[in-house]
Amino acid sequence: MAGKKQFDVDAVLDAAMVQFWRAGYADTSIDDLSKATGLNRSSIYATFGDKDALYLRCLDRYAARYGDRYDQALAGGPAVDAVRAFFDVTLERIADPDVPDGCLIAQTAMTTPVLNAAIAARASEALGRQRARLRTALSCTELAASDVEDFAVHFAAVNQSLAVMSRAGTSEAELRTVTDISVNALAQALRC
Template identity: 35%
Template sequence: MARTKEFDPDVALQRALELFWRKGYEATSIADLVEHLGIGRASLYATFGDKRELYLKAYDRYLENGIDFVDLLSQPGPVLPAVRALVERYAEEAAHDVLRRGCLVVNTAVELVPRDRVLARRVEANWDFLEATLTSALARARAQGELAEDKEPRALARFLLTFMQGIRVIGKSSNDPARLRDAADQALSILS
């Protein structure tokens, strides 16, 4: 007869996400996971597979829990206030990340993408989706007269995507929240 699980896999996955996010993939050992999740090695493998499979599941969980920028940018009415709010939110989250975890997508891109094609595709898909969402919102802003006709929505979306991912990197190591807020103000000035 199969034994029943003595732990909640959903809670364990969330704890694995937190550990990977704090330490990174390479610095997190199976022993670290077993200790942090409070489950046996056999249970970990039976439930989640190997360390890489667990990381992929944790990465997906991170995306599920992320900023719902689609809802924010697709609301009826003026668009630019929503774009501004999104950029400011990225800056504020980066400025107040006391654990200095940064963004798991950015951390994954820096640590693992150069040698992991599956994760490279997942990171790129995330950034493609954010870029497409921003492009659509900015095109709507231009059509509504909020954005000058000479502003190209896709180019602006690419700039904002790059800026928002970069601000997560700076926030991971900077002790100066004003640096991030000032940078966000400058980035947003291009929308005027």
């Protein structure tokens, strides 16, 4: 049937996302995307648009996939347990052998100066959503509003640093130590 896609769009987006995640935006060519997805260049352009448009779709896909997991982690239980579960989502992703090390959003944020404005803005929005998730989870505690904001900023920064550190080969035990220190700081603040 003419016009019917002969491929699974979700599978192609996943393959493109992993390619961008592994190599980065600048070091991924349309030919690399063609090899990763199994589509020819014209099919990529016809279906997804240019490289920027495809990258934005991949960022959105990544943010939704892991954002849902973060939302679930932060939804239940006391704040200390919720924040620990939040970090567990990241540590599980880092330990997953089926995905590249690091974080596509953190990687994008680090290259913001060389990206187009739409991609840079999307990465910034994703980081903002992460802080907002944390802020919401912490707002039900007895912490002052300024402390809630400070912890949300801190936890978001720690979370992004875990991705960078994992990409540099930091061990899982060391990454766990980083999260434990942050969670323990929250526990102490809540006891005061």
